[in-house]
Every structure is written in structure tokens, then in C-alpha cells.
Amino acid sequence: MPSLGRLHLITDTRPGRDPLAVLRAVLPVAHTELVVQVRVEDTATDRQAYELTRQVLALCAPYQVPCLVNDRLHVALATDAAGGHVGADDLPVAAARKVLGPAAVLGATAREPASALAAVTAGASYLGVGPCRVTATKDGLPPPIGVTGVRAVVEAVDVPVIAIGGVTAADVPELRATGAYGVAVVGALSGATDPVRAAAELVRALTC
Numbered sequence: 001m002p003s004l005g006r007l008h009l010i011t012d013t014r015p016g017r018d019p020l021a022v023l024r025a026v027l028p029v030a031h032t033e034l035v036v037q038v039r040v041e042d043t044a045t046d047r048q049a050y051e052l053t054r055q056v057l058a059l060c061a062p063y064q065v066p067c068l069v070n071d072r073l074h075v076a077l078a079t080d081a082a083g084g085h086v087g088a089d090d091l092p093v094a095a096a097r098k099v100l101g102p103a104a105v106l107g108a109t110a111r112e113p114a115s116a117l118a119a120v121t122a123g124a125s126y127l128g129v130g131p132c133r134v135t136a137t138k139d140g141l142p143p144p145i146g147v148t149g150v151r152a153v154v155e156a157v158d159v160p161v162i163a164i165g166g167v168t169a170a171d172v173p174e175l176r177a178t179g180a181y182g183v184a185v186v187g188a189l190s191g192a193t194d195p196v197r198a199a200a201e202l203v204r205a206l207t208c
């Protein structure tokens with residue numbers, strides 16, 4: 001399995017957002033550490049998810065940036081994406097691994113050590129751990145687990161931990177100090193006035 005990038009950009013497909021414009025801006029400055037996760041609204045059709053994934057893959061290919069698909073593993077397979085990400089409402093991790101095969105990147109959401117260990121045992125190659133902070137990007141999340149919660153998961157597993165939920169470049173030093181491998185963001189890039197600068201700051205914080 002190729003080494004995983006430390007900056008995961010999750011597509012923001014809320015109304016009025018342009019995830020491809022953000023990706024175009026970010027790729028030249030962040031490609032060495034970038035992973036793109038295609039995440040669409042639950043109300044989006046499979047066709048919309050498929051088309052967006054193909055567009056993301058076309059932008060990522062010249063930079064050799066891997067693309068993962070959230071939830072919809074059949075879209076990942078149909079587009080030859082590098083893998084997928086699943087959480088509590090999606091296919092169980094072992095089933096997702098069976099669908100994607102042994103070589104794919106498979107992320108799983110974990111919020112505490114016990115489920116994190118179970119996800120790794122079942123075949124997750126990295127964990128998305130959060131929410132670190134309150135976020136306006138997604139409704140219905142449990143209260144933030146903070147840096148302490150991230151550290152508890154890091155100490156329980158031996159796969160990369162990607163911290164998520166309200167993360168900005170300013171949070172990265174503290175998160176890295178827990179042993180977290182990287183971060184996944186929506187708003188820090190999609191909502192930035194200057195996504196190029198925001199991406200450069202994130203990459204610097206993740207690699208310095």
C-alpha cells in the first residue's frame with residue numbers, strides 16, 4: 001500500500017460550494033501530502049457521486065494524488081479510486097475490506113479506543129478520529145473529543161490517525177504532539193478566503 005498523505009481534503013458539496021475549484025487551487029501547493037476524499041450529500045445520486053469522483057480523479061492524476069470515496073464503495077470500485085472511507089452507518093469495516101480488496105486504502109471512523117482497535121482488526125488502514133472541535137460542516141455529531149480523545153486513540157492503534165472536525169492549521173502542532181499522523185478538513189480549505197495559502201499553511205504545519 002502506498003504511503004498515506006497527511007492532508008485529507010474532503011469535498012464540500014453543500015449548496016454554493018465549488019469543490020473542484022478548491023481542489024484545483026490546492027493541488028499545486030499540497031500535492032505531496034494530499035489525499036482527496038469525495039464526500040457528497042446523502043441526498044446526492046450515485047450518478048452525481050460517480051461523476052464528481054471521475055472529475056476529482058482527472059484533476060488528481062497528474063499529481064499522483066490518491067482519491068478515496070466516502071461511503072459509496074461501489075463508486076470507488078467503478079472509478080478505480082484508491083479506496084474508501086466508512087463510518088458507523090456504512091458497511092462494516094470487514095465487509096468494506098472484502099468489497100475493496102486487500103490493496104485498497106480503507107479508512108474507518110473511530111471516536112474512542114475500543115472501536116478504533118476493532119476497526120483496525122477488521123482491516124482499516126487508517127482511522128478518521130474526531131470530532132476534534134465543534135464543526136458547522138456536519139450535523140448530528142457527538143460532542144468534540146478534543147486533543148485528549150485523539151491521543152487516546154493514537155495510543156491504542158498502530159495505523160495512521162487522521163484527526164477531523166473543526167481542524168485548522170493552528171491545531172496541527174497540538175494534534176501532531178499526540179502522535180496523530182495527519183488531518184482531514186473541509187472548512188479550513190473550502191471556506192478559506194485564500195485556499196492556496198491555507199493549504200500551504202496546513203502542509204507546512206504537518207511536515208515541519
Ligand SMILES: Cc1ncc(COP(=O)(O)OP(=O)(O)O)c(N)n1
Pocket residue numbers: 008037039070071085086087088089090107108109127128129162164184
Ligand atoms: C477522515 C474521515 N474521518 C471521518 C469521517 C466521517 O465518516 P462517517 O462517520 O461515515 O460520516 P460521513 O462522512 O459519511 O457523514 C470521514 N468522512 N473522513
Ligand SMILES: Cc1nc(C(=O)O)sc1CCOP(=O)(O)O
Pocket residue numbers: 010109129130131132134135136137138141164165166167184185186187188
Ligand atoms: C465529515 C465529518 N466527519 C466528522 C466526524 O467527526 O466524523 S467531522 C466532519 C466534518 C469536517 O469538516 P470541517 O473540517 O469543516 O470541520
Ligand SMILES: [Mg+2]
Pocket residue numbers: 070071085086087088089090
Ligand atoms: Mg459514512
